[in-house]
Amino acid sequence: MILPPAVGSIVRARGREWVLLPSPQPDVLLLRPLAGGEAELCGIYLPLIQRGVEQVEPAAFPLPTPDGTADAVAAELLWNAARLTLRDGAGPFRSLGRISVRPRPYQFVPLLMALRMSPVRMLIADDVGVGKTIEALLIARELLARGEIRRIAVLCPPYLCDQWARELEEKFHLPAVVIRSGTVGPLERKTPPGESIFGHYPHIVVSIDYAKSDRHRANFLQHCPEFVIVDEAHGAAQPAGQRTAQQQRHQLLRDLAQDPRRHLLLLTATPHSGVEESFRSLLALLRPDFATLDLHGLNEQQTRELARHLVQRRRADVVRWLGTETPFPERESVEETYDLSPAYARLFEQVYAFSRELVRTGTTLTGWKRRIRYWSALALLRCVMSSPAAAQAALEKRIYGEEGLALDEEASDEAYAPYIYESSERETVDVAPAHIVEEGEREVGESDRRRLREFARLAASLRGTDDDRKIVRCAQIVAGLLGEGYAPIIWCRYIATSDYVAEELRRRLPVLLPGIGSQVRVISVTGALSEDERRERVAELTRFPLRVLVATDCLSEGINLQEHFTAVVHYD
Structure with missing residues (x-):
């Protein structure tokens, strides 16, 4: 029996030299031409070699002799060819010749750690902008x-x-x-009959919410690739409360981690939300015994074991790394203030007094009725201080009363929070919470309902006037930024506020910037648009030299804005 040569050997077959690569099939030799690429890979059936049908033998190259020397140009050409070939095939990392990015030195740290593991189980919790995506895909490409x-x-x-x-x-x-x-239909039509969409394609990017559903989870688990990257992993930690969606995501990851051969990379810039149980649930995906760690009393051995699986660095930690400096942009933060006009102050004071009464009278109620009073008060105050447009949208129930979730006596605080607060653990909702105000209105008397309608009329009277000093000050700030050559983004909490701010800026900037103000392009991008429409509108805006983007949190993830926008104004 002829034993196959070792992986990495250089052999000669079919009249040329080849490098022997790892083969997924034990009875097939996988060869790559010494002077070729992956597109020229070749497989030779091992029994054919053993029967003499195919000839594979070790390759030998004669040593250089003085007679083979040439001029300096040829020597430099040979040196460059050898250097590039080594970078592609014989360096310490085999993947570097197959990527189009130059990793920074600190981004090799997770790769070096991963190559010492089998399987790879890591939590990469580097700060935003450090490069978790590159670090994770470096590991994948190398494997x-x-x-x-x-x-x-x-x-x-x-x-x-x-x-x-x-x-x-x-x-x-x-x-x-x-x-x-939205993409499953066309992909399923291209998938051969009897095959799974999760198993047919070599590399897949899957919505975790699609994979976690009861309809698709079993199929995904059965055909899932052996290497899995989980982005925004904090959203799949074991939740402290009764968050059904997050529990399903966590269960999906637990099922994936049960395969002892599966490589699993968890990526998040916010691994610890303050709930230790949730953080330990992420660590348990790396090693089951991490679930019982006392994070405040780790001994030296436990610290060492945990450090093998965890990478967490802030920007300040990697600005200078092994003599290389990373030019992270420096954030210049300024807090601007404005005073409420007498008219706007009267609106706020009246709404504030009404909200206090709403909460005070709700103390005699129980259960759902008491909670809805509290949430209605918060919703009113948030909308009034956002903009007159958001206040009007929340109060005019005939227009907005059907939006949002349906509230019932079984609803918990978890259902209301995204409409009121910003949270690092879940997505906020960028619509005015009219349904919450409407539900609260049902529990008050006719006189209070008349007051709410009066608030809506007051808010409408403030729209577009100089009594809204917040938008007046915002227009001045944006004009100053444009004059200094910046392209600003203005983040708003609610759709109504975003559209209102964009409308007012289009009206006010030509006055504040004589000569160039009419050339400024201002658009509003909100959750009312589809994802494709958002991308198209942003792409169109980037073609204008003087541009202002007004947006809600719908653009806070999934699209790179830093190349075309250089300043940020947080309106709310």
């Missing part, structure tokens, strides 16, 4: 080049799917398909 994995899956929120697919394709030359509710 692919070494033949240790064949397929990759990225689990992420649906709004990040397209961005991950672009990163895989453009920077790491890994074409991937996006699997979510």
Whole structure:
């Protein structure tokens, strides 16, 4: 019996030299031409070699002699060829010749840690902007080049799917398909009969909310690739409360982690939300015994074991790394103030007094009725101080009363919070919470309902006037930024506020910037638009040299804005 040569050997077959690569099939030799690329890979059936049908023998190259020397130009050409060939195939990392990005030195740290693991189980919790995506895909590309994995899956929120697919394709030359509710139909038509959409394509980017559903979870788990990257992993931690969606995401990751051969990378810039149980649930995905760690009393051995699986660095930690400086942009933060006009102050004082009465009288109620008084008061104050448009949208129930979730006596505080607060753990909702105000209105008398309608009329009378000093000051700030050459983004909490701010800026900037104000392009992008429409509108805006983007949180993830916008105004 002829034993096959070792992986990495240089052999001669079919009249040329080849490098022997790891083969997914034990009876096939996988060869790559010494002077070729992956597109020229060749497989030779081992029994054919043993029967003498194919000839594979060790390759030998004669040593250089003085007679073979040439001029300096040829020597430099040979040196460059050898250097580039080594970078592609014989360096310490086999993947570097197959990527279109130059990693920074600190981004190799997770890769070095991963190469000492089998399987790879890591939580990469570097700060925003440090490069978690590059660090994770470096690991994936290296394991692919070494033949240790064949397929990759990225689990992420649906709004990040397209961005991950672009990163895989453009920077790491890994074409991937996006699997979510809007893309499944065309992909299924291209999938051969009897095959799973999760198993047919080599590299997949999957919406975690699509994969976690009862309808698709079993199919995904059965055909999931051996290497899985989970982005925004904090959204899949074991929740402290009764958050059904987050519990389903966590259960999906627990089922994936049960396969002892599966590689699992968790990415998040906010691994610890303050709830230790949730953080330990993420660590338990890396190693089950981490679930019982006392994080405040780790001994030296436990600290060492945890450090093998966890990477967390702030920007300040990597600004200077091994003599290399990373030019992170410096944030210049300024807090601007404005005074309420007498008319706006009267509106606020009246709404504030009404809200206090609403909460005070609600103390005699119980259960749902008491909670809805509290949430109605908060919703009113948030909307009134956002803009007259948001206040009007929340109070005019005949227009907005059907939006949002249906409230009932079983609803918990978890259902209301996204409409009122910003949270790092869940998405906020960028609509005025009219349904909450409407539900609260049902529990008050006719005189109080008349007061609410009067508030709506007062808010409408303030729209577009100089009594709204917040928008007046915002227009002045934006004009100053445009005059200094910046392209600003204005973040708003509610759709009504975003549209109102954009409308007012289009009216006010030509007055504040004589000569160039009429050339400023201002658009509002909100959750009222589809994801494709948002991208198209932002792409169109970037073609204007003088531009202002007004947006809600719908653009806070999944789209890169930093290349075209250089200043930020937080309106709310």
